[in-house]
Amino acid sequence: MLLNWIASLLILAASFSLLINRDWRWNLAALALQYLGAFWLVLASWPIAASAAKLITGWMACAALGLTLANTKSDPAAEKTWQEGGLFRLFTAALASLVAFILAAQLSTRLGIALPIAWGGLLLMTTGLLLIGVTVRPLQVILGLLTLLAGFEIIYAAIETSELVAAAQAVITLGLALTGAYMFLAAAGEEQAS
Amino acid sequence: MNASILWIFLPMGAGTILLFLRNERWVAFVAGSLSALLALIAWLLPIENAYAIGNYAFKLSSTFEILGRRLILTANEQPMLTLIYGAAAFWFIASSSIGKAHRLIPLGLIVTGLLVASLAVEPFLYAALLIEVAVLLTTPLLLPPHQKPGRGLLRFITFQTLAMPLILFTGWLLRGIEADPGANALIRQAAILLGIGFVFLLAVIPFHTWIPLLGEESSPYLTGFVFWVFPTFALLFGAGFIDRYAWIRTAPQLPSILSAVGALMVAGGGLLAAIQNNLGRILGYAVLVETGFSLLALSLLEAQGIELFFLLFVPRLIAMGLLALGLETLKKDAAGLDFAQVRGLARPWPFAAASLLLAALSLAGLPALAGFPIRLAIWESLATVSLPATAWTLVGSLGLGIAALRAAAALVAAPAQAAWEARESWPERLFMSLGWLVLFGLGAFPQWMIPLLNRLPAIFEHLGH
Structure with a gap:
């Protein structure tokens, strides 16, 4: 139980970092951390092999995005971390974690799962929705979708243990990362061409 | 022979192979012919029936097991398969006339196969x-x-x-x-x-x-x-x-x-x-x-x-x-x-x-x-x-x-x-x-x-x- 809370706090830290930072390196580090937390929370419902598959898939997604971004021109907005709306993002991150906690209490009763697991899952889902909602930058959108799905997978793991679903979710996580990587390459191609 | 192999995995495999074929007309010809053939088979050969080609006899079975779940295509889905692959043939063949065959077809075939799988999955x-x-x-x-x-x-x-x-x-x-x-x-x-x-x-x-x-x-x-x-x-x-x-x-x-x-x-x-x-x-x-x-x-x-x-x-x-x-x-x-x-x-x-x-x-x-x-x-x-x-x-x-x-x-x-x-x-x-x-x-x-x-x-x- 204590380890679940630690994993949820890890996710909380990763969510704050994802929402506040605009540097892709920090963002990907937070994403990797978030998958570690998700792995631990999924472990409560799934065997270690299946949970580890989620962790590895998540980290592969981070690697695919990181390698692509490292080899393309860096995002001009990447360095402007605190100057633009940093306080606002901090506030929304705090609000999201609070909302997730309130909803988690109901969800844990409903699904019969531990509170930290429900909180961790909902926290990632709200963070993902916030990321998608507050930006139109491709990196943030892809990170938002990956975060949202990671949160959903934590909660869904408690109610569904199908191998086909696990495989499809892994394909979708990797597919989203590769989609993002393709978008960054295409954008870099246009910049080089112009 | 399994219906899922024919209408799901075959187009997806063909799409993957066509990714490596550069000639626009060949890509359109192969994909168009395959899609039209799949539409025709769906129209003419009922699933769960036995067929013989020369000495080779086979049954077109409906159920395919994958990772503990099933893909099921029955005779009831065949008219829909005819429509889907007939439509795919239409899109693929016409794409060659505007030079979009290579962009559309390989992924188009894989997407079509996946979406057919979405109709079949249980x-x-x-x-x-x-x-x-x-x-x-x-x-x-x-x-x-x-x-x-x-x-x-x-x-x-x-x-x-x-x-x-x-x-x-x-x-x-x-x-x-x-x-x-x-x-x-x-x-x-x-x-x-x-x-x-x-x-x-x-x-x-x-x-x-x-x-x-x-x-x-x-x-x-x-x-x-x-x-x-x-x-x-x-x-x-x-x-x-x-x-x-x-x-x-x-x-x-x-x-x-x-x-x-x-x-x-x-x-x-x-x-x-x-x-x-x-x-x-x-x-x-x-x-x-x-x-x-x-x-x-x-x-x-x-x-x-x-x-x-x-x-x-x-x-x-x-x-x-x-x-x-x-x-x-x-x-x-x-x-x-x-x-x-x-x-x-x-x-x-x-x-x-x-x-x-x-x-x-x-x-x-x-x-x-x-x-x-x-x-x-x-x-x-x-x-x-x-x-x-x-x-x-x-x-x-x-x-x-x-x-x-x-x-x-x-x-x-x-x-x-x-x-x-x-x-x-x-x-x-x-x-x-x-x-x-x-x-x-x-x-x-x-x-x-x-x-x-x-x-x-x-x-x-x-x-x-």
Whole structure:
């Protein structure tokens, strides 16, 4: 139980970092951390092999995005971390974690799962929705979708243990990362061409 | 031999191999022939029957086990497979005439295979996962390698991805409802989640914004394929829900909800199309109108409603294909598809301009064209249920008609001294002329679709029976 809370706090830290930072390196580090937390929370419902598959898939997604971004021109907005709306993002991150906690209490009763697991899952889902909602930058959108799905997978793991679903979710996580990587390459191609 | 291998894995494998074939014509020939062959086999050879070719005897079995779950394609799905692969053959063969075969076909085949798998997978809710994988695969199809991703593409991926968790979670609630059919709170929650999921999946207003944006920023032909394939499968998936779950099918609110959403999409799509100044965006809004008509047909629920739901598929395919082909051809000579950029292009590109106009008018429901008989039947049936909904759908169709006429006005606005010529290639002229013939043919003789139509509703166990 204590380890679940630690994993949820890890996710909380990763969510704050994802929402506040605009540097892709920090963002990907937070994403990797978030998958570690998700792995631990999924472990409560799934065997270690299946949970580890989620962790590895998540980290592969981070690697695919990181390698692509490292080899393309860096995002001009990447360095402007605190100057633009940093306080606002901090506030929304705090609000999201609070909302997730309130909803988690109901969800844990409903699904019969531990509170930290429900909180961790909902926290990632709200963070993902916030990321998608507050930006139109491709990196943030892809990170938002990956975060949202990671949160959903934590909660869904408690109610569904199908191998086909696990495989499809892994394909979708990797597919989203590769989609993002393709978008960054295409954008870099246009910049080089112009 | 297994039906899933034939109609799911074979096209996906062929698509993967075709990724490495560079010749446009060969790619189109192989994919077009394969799709046509798969359509023919689906029409002629019933699943679960035994066949012999010389000394080789085999049975076309329906069930395929994969990772503890099953893909099931029965004889009931075969008319739908005929339609899907026949349509794919149409899109693939015509793509070679405009040089889009290599961009469209390999991924198009894989996406088609995945979406067919979404019809076959058991439990059927897992279709949401397969649709999501198909959505992700369309990114390279819609985004060329040297272009920044536009807002339309990002929203397309976002909205379709948001639908998946909602639908999967509904599945869990549905199991609870099956165990306790009287659990009203559970039913309400499942209905809300399912409704929101399908609002995203079907691009219902106000979550439709990716459609016109994508129509504006991507290749019209490739977008046209995406606009045809995803709403079609999403509608089948949605109708599948209504068919499988008695609590949805028998809900007294269902017809009015479907009718209201359908009327909103037809009226909203049509009126918004009428005020656009970009042909790609008009294509997008026409898709909304089409989805709206399908929802209206579903709202009728009785046997006739399901017939109309399926009847819409073929004219939509022809009209959207022709519209996309015309737009792609015009785009060769224009920097974009704004009215200002295509002004006067009807003179050098008369086949493309005529195709565009005829297709848009067919989608608007102009008499004598393929879209008209089905719209007339929907209006007639709908008028007996809800006059306001009928009036709004008429307004929407009128809006789409106005959009078509405004587009035509821009296309013919050439200087008086500009000469008429036909810059389209012979294959383009051939495909467009065939499209016109089919549009007029189906408009005059809608009964031509009856052999297919009679068998299509078999895909549903309860709807239309």
